[in-house]
Amino acid sequence: MTSSQNSKKQELPPTAWAVLGLLSFPGERTGYELKKWADSSLRFFYWSPAISQIYAELRRLEELGYAASARSGPEETRAKRRYAITDAGREALAGWAADTAEAGPPVLKHGLLLRIWLGHLAEPERLRAMVGEHLERTRGELAAVREAVEHADGVPQWSFPTLALRWSERQHLAELELAEALLTDLDGLAQNRQSPGRQADGDAPTPG
């Protein structure tokens, strides 16, 4: 059997692949370093697992032979442990990344929008304030993305991560525009509510 035809696909959660992905760039690193790296770049378009989960995934990856670790100090001293990806790991990761069915649609969990959706429970002023706070926060995030881009840009090994970060930069710009448009829509709603005066508790229409 050829190596590209492992009929039994490794079933691993996306987090495991993301951690292995972090290891797929040149160099060896500790779980701690991986966490910091995830916080400053992965999190913008995917997400940053808890440090305890990173350690757990690293152990699993090592068991599977996808990663190898070396202690810096002597055994038993709980010293720094640096991980590197193995050839088998690189191959498995490439196989997973090429599987487009695996990817599925992007998942968005937008707390602000959930609250807008529940706008009938809040004061209009409160809603506008929430969108304003969201704008502020998003500007901060955008600055963080730009820092990450600056850090990564120009390094040949990081051309693809840079691409992802550039996408993220544009994504944050879009998020700002979306929020502005939302404010406008909110104003429009307030206008229409001016005259009617009735909160309309008629028959419930069918959702769905």
Added chain:
Amino acid sequence: MTSSQNSKKQELPPTAWAVLGLLSFPGERTGYELKKWADSSLRFFYWSPAISQIYAELRRLEELGYAASARSGPEETRAKRRYAITDAGREALAGWAADTAEAGPPVLKHGLLLRIWLGHLAEPERLRAMVGEHLERTRGELAAVREAVEHADGVPQWSFPTLALRWSERQHLAELELAEALLTDLDGLAQNRQSPGRQADGDAPTPG
């Protein structure tokens, strides 16, 4: 003690609030109906819990006195069970929704971008194809959002859900533009890779 001052905040997962939110619109509905509704609208800006979890959350909400249910048939016959929000539930939900600290930044889990980030493991052609598939899928999603908007638009009780869906429509349009820009960037990368010829395995720079 006034009802608006329960000093002990109810700690509930976002899913519980989302389910209660579904109940906050006029009418009584079954868990099954809630699931369908979540699939066709909530999922675009938040996410749609598994049906088994919806049932679990409904039980919890009822225990807390935030929702009440009535069987359609006689007891013990596992008949249809319709849920409605209670006054206490509405109040708790309003309190949660107004808490802006609770909201946190939006979370995005973008499988395609994770794969772009790992672009060094794939054929350039494969990457382009993946973005193409993403464009296709996003167009389909956009159509689904528009259907939902059409369904909700004009119904007075649903003005805020309609707002959220409009936001989602624009968000999907932005997603399409982002993907087009990504294709362009991918082309740019391919151009630069033309001459060098070396896969550069020099010193590992420090990520972070």
Added chain:
DNA sequence: TTGCCCATGTAATTTGTTACATGATTTA
């Protein structure tokens, strides 16, 4: 009469978080 949609629920399992314990190294 077969299959699909409606409808509810349980059980097992996985995934992921927070809180905690521990100690080395660096910096003020």
Added chain:
DNA sequence: TAAATCATGTAACAAATTACATGGGCAA
């Protein structure tokens, strides 16, 4: 020498999914 950061790990728990079991009603 005190505090911050680096670094690894365990334990308890919460959140969420998948698979499964059950059965009524309706349409081809």
